[in-house]
Amino acid sequence: MFWKFDLHTTSHIDTLLEKEDVTLTEVMDEEDVLQECKAQNHKLVDFLVRPQCMVDLVTYITQEPSDDVEEKIKYKYPNISCELLTSDVGQINDRLGEDESLLMKLYGFLQRESPLNPLLASFFSKVLSILIGRKPEQIVEFLRKREDFVDLMIKHIGTSAIMDLLLRMLTCIEPQQLRQDVLNWLNEEKVIQRLVDMVQPSQDEDRHSNASQSLCEIIRLSRDQMFQVQGCSEPDPLLATLEKQETVEQLLSNIFDKEKNDSAIVSVIQILLTLFETRRPAPGYFCMFEGHLEICPPGMSHPSFSVNQSILEAVRPRLKDFHQLLLEPPKKNIMKTTWGVLDPPVGNTRLSVVRLVASLLQTNTHIINMELINLNTLGVILDMYFKYIWNNFLHIQVEICTAMILAMPPAQSENPEINRDQDQEPVRESHLIKHLFQKCQFIQRILDAWSSNEKEQGEGGRRRGYMGHLTRIANSIVHNSDKGPNGAKIQQLISELTEDDKERWEAFTSGQLADTNKRNTVDLVNTHHIHSSSDDEVDFKDSGFHQDSSLQQAFSDYQMQQMTSNFIEQFGFNDEEFADQDDVVDIPFDRISDINFSLNTNESANIALFEACCKEKIQQFEDAGSDEEDIWDEKDVTFAPEAQRCPRYGSLSGVISSRKCCMICLGWLFCDGCPVVSGPMWTANFDDIPMDTGSSTSIGAPAPATTTATASPSSPAVLPESAGWSSPNASPDTATGWADFSSNFSPVR
Template sequence: MFWKFDLHTASQLEKLLEKEDVTLQELLDEEDVLQECKAQNQRLLLFLTQESSLLELVHLITHEPPTDREEKLRYKYANTACELLTCDVAIINDKAGEDDTILHTLYSFLEQEPPLNPLLASFFSKTFGNLISRKTEQTISFLRRQEGFITLVLKHMDTSALMDLLLRLISCVEPASLRQNVLTWLDEEKLIQRLTGLIQPNSDNERQSNASQTLCDIIRMSRDQASVVQETSDTDPLLATVEQQTVEGLFKNMFEGEKSEVCIVNGTQVLLALLESRKTGVEPIDSGSQGLEKSYSVNNSILLGIQPHLKHFHHLLLHPPKRCSMLTTLGILEEPFGNARLHACRLVAALLSTNAPRIHHELCQLDMINLLLVRHLPTLSTTYSLSLLFFTDLFFKFTWNNFLHVQVEQCVSAILNQTVPTEGPTQDSPEPARADNMHPSNADTANMELLSHQDLVKHLFQKCRLVQRILDAWEENDKTAEGGMRRGYMGHLTRIANAVVQSVEKGPVQALITNLINELPIDYKGRWQKFVDETLMETNKKNAVDLVFSDYQIQQMTANFVDQFGFNDDEFGEHDDSINATFKRITGMKCNLVDQGPSASAFSVCSKEKVRQLDDADEEEDIWEDKEINYAAQVKARTSLSSLSSSTLLSCASCGCSPVGQGWVASFEDDFNFKADFASVALDTGSGVWGSPTGQLSDGDDKGWATFTDFQPFCW
C-alpha cells in the first residue's frame, strides 16, 4: 500500500541531476542516493562513473576529512562514498577496476606512514577487496606490477583492516588456476616467513597479534580449501611452507634472547593451529581419498619440529614471566597463572591428542603431566631441576582458574580415551591417517603407538598417582567446605573421576587400568571403591537433578511455526521421561464420609423436591420464557406448614378467617403431568378447594381457570 498509493517522499536526486553545476557533495547529502544507485538510476550512474566523480569518491575514503567538522558528521561523506563504490553495481566496478589512474589513487593510501587511520583503512580494505572479488584479473595484475606491495601491507600490519585485505587476496580469487598463481606469487614473496618474523619481542603487541591471527587463518583456510577442492592435485604452496618451515622460526623468536609473554602466546597460537586435525565425522571410510588424508592428519614435520622444544614449555611452567598481583572477587592473587602458561597447557593437551609415540615419550620424560596434576613431587629423577622440590602442582594451587582446570581435564581425557590401533591395516581397507610415521612398517608403527599409549597410562596412574590425588583432594575439600566454600576445581575433579570409572567399565585400555587400580595400596584401593560406590554416585545424582526450570522441549521458530505450533500427544515427553523426578506423585485420596451422612440425606431430599425438570418440556421450548405456574390437585403435606404453632391457629380463628382443618394436606408430587395445552391446565382455587382435600375441575367455559371471588384473606 505504501508504494501503491505513492505515499513515499519523492526523491530530490532527479531535480539535482537536472542542474548543470551539480556537485558530488550535494548528491551525497541526499539520504536515498545509495538506494537509487542500487536501483540502477541511469542518470545517477552516468554521473558517478565519470572519472572526476570516481576520483573524488576515492579521495574521500583515502584522505583525512577536515577537522573543523562535527565529529559525528566528519566521516559521513567517506562512509557514503565507500558504500557507493562497493554497492556491487557492474558499471562502477568496471570503471574503477579498469582505470589505472583510479587504482593508483586508491593504492597510494598504503604509501602513507604508519599508523593509518583505522576507519579509513577499513574503507580502503573494503573497496580494494570488492575489486579483487569482482575484477579479479585486472586487480591482481595491477598489484603484481607494484613493487613492494607485500612490504607495504606488512608495514601496516598493526592495522587489522590490512590483515583482512591480505586474507581476501588469498581466499577470494577465482578460478582455481588464477588462485594457484596468486598463492605461488605470495609464496615467492616470502609472505609466511615475513609474517613469522613479525612475531618477536621487538614488535609491538598489535603487530604480533595480527601476524599470528593471519597465519592461523591461512592455515585453516588452506586446509578447508584442500578438503573441498579436489579437481586439482596442486598443493597449496603457502600451506606447505607454513607446515614445514614455520615451527623452527617461531621457537627461535619465542625462546631465544629476550623473552616476552606476548610473543610466547602469539607463537603458541600458531602452533595450536598447526596441530588442529579435522575428523572425518559421518563420512564413510571408503570415501576417503589420498588427497583428503593430508588435511585430516597432522604433518609429521610439525611434530618433529616441536619435540626438541618441549623443554622450553616445561621451563615456562616452572618459571613463568613475572606478573604483578591481581585483585579478584575472592581477594588479591599474588601470583597470577598468566596467559603464557595457559597456552603451554593448551599445547600439551593438543600434543596428547596427536597419538605420536615420540611426543608421548618426551612428555613422560619431562614429567609434564605430573607437573600439571600432582600436589607435590616427593621424589625426582636426576634429570629434573632441583626447583621442582618446592613446586606446588598447578591444578590444585590455582583453585579458581577454571581455564587451567579445563586443559588438565582434557589432558587426562586424551590419555584415557585415546584410540590406538590393535593391528596393522589390511589390504582391503585404506591405510588410516596417522600423525607419526616413524617407521616404514605399518605393523611396527601400530605396535609402537600401542606401547607408547600404555606407557602414558602407566605414567598417569603410577607416577602421577591420579587416583590418590583425587581421593586426597576430595577429602580436603570436605574438611574445608564445612565452614567455608567448595573449591573451584571440584566440578572438573568430578569429571576426571567419572572418566576413570568409565575407562574401567569400557575403554581402549580397560584391562590395563583395572590392573593398575588393583595394584594400588590396600588403603587407597578400599577408599577408591567406597568413593566410587557412595560419594561419587551421590554426587552424580545431585548433578543430574534438573534445578528450577529447564527448556528441554523448546521448539525452533521457523517460517511455518504457526502451522506446527505445540506438541502432539505422541511427541510430548513427560517430565519423568526426561529427568529423574524427585517429587512423589499423589496416586489416590482417601475420604471419610461417615460424618457427612445427615448432610448427604438432606441434599438428596432437596434434590427430589423439584418443581419441574428441565428435560420434561419440548426441546424447542425456551426454558427461560415466562409461563403460568400450574399446580397439581393432589399435594403432599409439607413439614413446614405442620409446624405452625397453636397460637397462630387461635389468632386466625378469632378474626373470623376460615381455619385450616386438621385434615388439610399439602401434597406436591414428584413429577407433574402437564398437558400439551398449557393454557387449559390450571387449578380451581375457589371456595371448594377449602371444603375438600381434593380439588375438582369445573365443566363450564372457564374450566381449568381459578376463581378468587370467595377467597378470604388470612389474618396472620
C-alpha cells in the same frame, strides 16, 4: 500495489541534478542518495561516474580530513563515498577498476606511514575487496605490477583492515586457476616467512595478533579449499610452506631464543594449535567433546587432515622450553580477586601451554609421550590444577589431558611387552598411564583433594571450583578401568596401591562418588501421580473429581479426544484422509464403502434411562427449601464400584458424569458399557480390517458379562451384549429410528 498506482514520489535528487552547477557534496547531502544509487538511478549514476566525481570520491576515502572540520561531520563524506563506491553498481565498478589513475590514487593509501587511520583503512579495504571480487583479473594484474605491494601489506599488518584485505585475496578470487596463480605469486614473495617474522618480541601486540590470525586463517582456508576442490592437481604452496619443519622452527626460535614476551608466545602457540587441528581425523585420532573421549571414525587419510610429522619433529626439541614456561612464566603482577590474592596468576602463557600439551597428547605419538614423561610435565600441570582452584579454563584442559591418557590405546611405536608364560600376542602398555598413576600419584591426589574439600565445606567454607571436573575425572577412571582399552592396566595399577589407598578408593567410588553421581542425575520421566496445589491429592485411578470442577471438564475433554483418536485408529483412517480435498473431490471413498453397519437399539428405553440419569444428577436442587443444608454446597456423587468403571477405557472412577458419558457414547456409538447405548447390539462388517474386541462390563449388571469375539474377513466382529440392558429379541428388521448403513456407499464424483 504501490507501484501499480504510481503512488511513489519523485526523488529530490533528480531535480537537484538538473542544475548545471551542482556539486558532489550537495548530492551526498541528500538523505536518499545511497538508496537511489543502489536502485541505479540513471541520472545519479551518470553524475557519479564523471571523472572529477570519481577522483573526489577516491580522495575522500584515502585522505585524512582537515582538523578544523567539525567532529560530527568529519568522516561523513568519506563514509558516504565508501558506500557509493561499494554499492555494487556495474558502471562504477567498471570506471574504478579500469582506470589505472584511479587505482594508483587508491593504492597510494598503502604507501602512507604507519600507523594508518583505522577508519580510512576500513574504507580502503572495503573498496579494494569489492573490486577483487568483481574485477579479479584487472586488480590482480595491477597489484602484481606493484613491487612493494607485499612489503606494504606486511608493514601495515597491525591494522586489522589490511589483514582482512590479505585474506580476501585468498578467498574471493575466481576462477580457480587465477587463485592458484595468486597463491604462487604470494609464496614467491615469501609472505609466510614475512608474517612469521612479525611474531617476535620486537614487534607490538597488534602485529603479533594479526600476523598470527592471518597464518591461522591461511591454514584453515587452504585445508578447506583442498578438501572442496579435490580435483586440483597443484597443492597449496602457502600451506606447504607453513608446514615445513624450518618454518615451525623459526616460529619457536622467535619466542625462545629471545626475551620472553607473553603476547608473542601466545600467538605462536595459537599457530601451532591450528597446525595440530584435524578437521577430519585419520584413523587412530580422538575427539574430545564435553569431557567424553571417543575414537573418531575412520575417515580420509588426507595430509591436510592429519598432523604433519615435520611439525612434531620441530616441536619435540622445544618441549623442555615449554615445560620451563610452566615453571617460570613471563613475569605477571600480583592479582587481587574477590576470594584472595594470586601470586602469580595462571596467565595466558601457561594456559596456552597446557592447551598445547593437550593437543600433543591427542596426536598419540610415542616420542612426544616419552618426552613429556621424562620432563614430568603432567605432574606440573596437576600441581597447577590443585593450586588454582577457581580457574575453570585450566581445569577443563587438565580434564582433557587425563581423559586422553586414560582412553587412548598405546602409541604404535611403543615397544610391546610379551607375556611369554601364556604365549599370547604382544600387549602394548601405555607408559603415560603408568606415569600418571605411579609418578604423579593420580589416585592419591584425587582422594586427598576430595577429603580436603569436604572438610573445608564442613567448616562452613565454599565448595572448591574444580570439584565438578574432579568428579568427571574420577568417573573417567572408573569407566576406563571397566570398559576402556587400558582397563586391565588401570586395574593392575590400582591393585598395586597400598592397602590403605585401595580401601580409600573403593570406599570413595562406592560411597561419595556414587552419591555425587546420584545427586547429579536428573530424572527425565516422572512416574509419580500429579498433585494439586491444595492439600487434597488427585488420583486419576482411584478417586474422582468434583462434579462441577473445571478439572473434571478438562479431563472430560481429554477423554473425548482420546476416544476420537481410538475411533480413527480402529477404523483405519489417517491424517491425510481428513485433510482438505478441494483439489481431489473425485476421489472415491473406497474404504468407507467396505464398512457395513447394522444397528439395533430401543430408542424409547434409552430416552427413559437418559432422563433418569439427569434426574439423579440434579436431585440435590429439589431440596432447595430445606433449612438443614445449603443447596450451593459442593457435593460428591457416589457410584457403585463397578458402575464407576468405563469398560472400554479402564478405571475412570467418577471422572465423567453420567450425562457426559451418555452424550459421548451417543455421539460415537462404541462404548458398550454406557447405560444409554450398551443395551442394543450392533455389528460392523470390516471386509479388509480384522478387529478383536476384549471383555466388557455392563453398568448396573449383577455380574460383568465377558465375551470375546474374533473378527475375520468372512465373519463380522460382534460387540458383546451387556447383561441387564440388552434387548435379545431386537433384530435389524425391527429396528426403527436409525439410518440403514447396510448398503455400500457409492463413490463420490
